Amino acid sequence: MLRIENNRLIFNYDAEEVSVEAWGRDGVRIRACKSAVMPDENWALLQPPVITVPSVVVSDGAGTLTNGQISVHVTHDGRIEVTNAKGKTILREYWRNRRDVTHPDCSALEVEAREFKPIIGGNYRLTYRIDSLDRKEKIFGMGQYQQPYLDLKGTDLEMAHRNSQASIPFFVSSLGYGMLWNNPAVGRAVFGHNTMSFEAESTKLLDIWLTVGDTPAEIVEKYADITGKVPMMPEYGLGFWQCKLRYQTQEELLNIAREYKKRNLPLDVIVADFFHWPKQGDWRFDSTYWPDPEAMISELKSMGIELMVSIWPTVDYESENFQEMLERGYLIRTERGIRIGMNFEGDTIHFDATNPGARDFIWDKAKKNYYQKGVRLFWLDEAEPEYTVYDFENYRYYLGTDLEIGNIYPVEYARAFYEGMAAEGQTDIVNLLRCAWAGSQKYGALVWSGDIASSFSSMKNQLTAGLNIGMAWIPWWTTDIGGFHGGDPNDSDFRELFIRWFEWGTFCPVMRLHGDREPKQPQYGTTGGAHCRSGADNEVWSYGGEAYEICCKYLAVREQLRDYTRRLMQQAHEKGTPVMRTLFYEFPEDKTCWEVEDQYMYGDEYLVAPILEHGARSRQVYLPAGRAWKDFHGDQQYEGGQWIEASAPISIIPVYQKI
Secondary structure (H helix, E strand, O other), X not given: OEEEEOOEEEEEEOOEEEXXXXXXXOEEEEEEEOOOOOXXXXXXXXXXXXXXXXXXXXXXXXXXXXXXOEEEEEOOOOOEEEEOOOOXXXXXXXXEOOOOOOOOOOOOOXXXXXXXXXXXXXXXXXXXXXXOOOOOOOEEEEEEOOOOOOOOOOOXXXXXXXXXXXXXXXXXXXXXXXXXXXXXXXXXEEEOOOEEEEEEEEEOEEEEEEEEOOOHHHXXXXXXXXXXXXXXXXXXXOOEEEOOOOOOOHHHHHHHHHHHHHOOOOOOEXXXXXXXXXXXXXXXXXXXXXOOHXXXXXXXXXXXXXXXXXXXOEEEXXXXXXXXXXXXXXXXXXXXXXXXXXXXXXXXXXXXXXXXXXXXXXXXXXXXXXXXXXXXXXXXOOOOOOOEEEEOOXXXXXXXXXXXXXXXXXXXXXXXXXXXXXXXXXXXXXXXXXXXXXXXXXXOEEEEOOOOEOOHXXXXXXXXHHHHHHHOOOOOEEOOEOOOEOOOOOOHHHHHXXXXXXXXXXXXXXXXXXXXXXXXXXXXXXXXXXXXXOOOXXXXXXXXXXXXXXXXXXXXXXXXXHHHHHHHHHHHHHHOOOOEEOHHHHOOXXXXXXXXXXXXEEOOOEEEOOXXXXXXXXXXXXXXXXXXXXXXXXXXXXXXXXXXXEEOOOOOOXXXXXX
């Protein structure tokens, strides 16, 4: 049965209710549930900035809702099809049953598009199936995954957070639409050539948002409108960030900053990584090794350098805050077994970022021990609960304790610090996060790609990860230059990787050097975090004379680009435009640009083609049609619409400026 109610198209059949409504420019929201009352949680969706009144018609047992360029058609038996302004079908649900024997897809398979399987506790395991309308369709977005494919068609993606994996379930299709799976449950997305499907392990409802556009830019900007824009990147986010695992003492960190100053090298941010605290959950500097944070921060600021501190959500049983947080209900609970989430450097459990009281508690500690001492940047490390819960029904382990909200944790974690700093009057806010979900960007989320391998294949994975997370509207993104795991600064092969990565990092939204280098430094003390040993030196002068000269060159390039990078950040803040952009984002009419996966645009002006293979000293580069191009490192000019052989000696990353 179909009806119109408050400008919505409502369908009821048996226990299911489906709601279709206008949501933003050329956008629609489709929900379905088998509850007595439709849940009202909006998850990633904000109220539309412009309220639109759709056209809603019910006739001959079928219904259509039209909002601008998009229309949703619902048949008398509940099948949904979505078309654009030209009448082209962009999405059609996959139904293969005999509910309507006159339908062309009538089938004895008895498969439904919206499949709700009850599970213990009152929720459902949901599967949503969509017809794959075009074998040549290309899919982009979905966040950050450790795999080399920019085009996600044909891939199978877990929707869950892991170290180096950030599930952001929004994608852009080459068919001219974008779709948000607005459900933070742990699940799965499969972009098959025959069907596409989305699964949620535990949920109450189906919730998707769809929009259409003539270009990928239109689609992403409409999505940004209804999930939130990023703040404006502060000035210190535009330059170079120095980090390693880890600076062990206040004096060690200051000496590094002084050395950059002595060498007249630009440095905007230096990072005090984990275990600068006595116990996880103390959220303060260990006075044994960091005796005067105020003096340290004051000296750094006098050199024009900001300090970023790592904040973990884990609380040690021996922490000074554990008992109070336990009594107040601020700690995550396990379904069964011992209440320990991680046993890394102590038995710990995560604080519950979904609890407003817990968010206020952790911000109050950070405010007192960091913010009021002058810290303005927070590295919200371990943002995903990395412990597991065993599901005896399905014989699987899951992240987190609540599958229904398993992917919302990093959003709430960033929210704690964003709202805390905003309350102090700070407007340009940066939270460095390992994970993000839809909407994280509005809380100042700068996502980095986690603890990745130090290899050329890993570097290639990060390029596709950065471009796809940009298509999923996380414009602030970075990697550990050189990779995180291992890498000896004295090894010639690793030096080559480091140089190539450093060159590429110059043209990333944020340029940050980090890593756990080999060999480890000796243990320097016996209390607090001292037994968590540091990696080898990881500064630009740590890799030999040739690497140092190249690093100095690209640090100067980054400074040369500062005004340009600031403009890109302004575009992201105002319009919802990614900083790193696929070629087709800027040149959607050029068919070749939809095929190129190892080049990108840094903004609208610079084409970047990283060197992704050991020993390579040249590579093929495609220059998009319709414009002329100039070699960034010289004066040679080229007409667009052609492939060229780009020279790439060890000191050169191929970059071309649009003219």
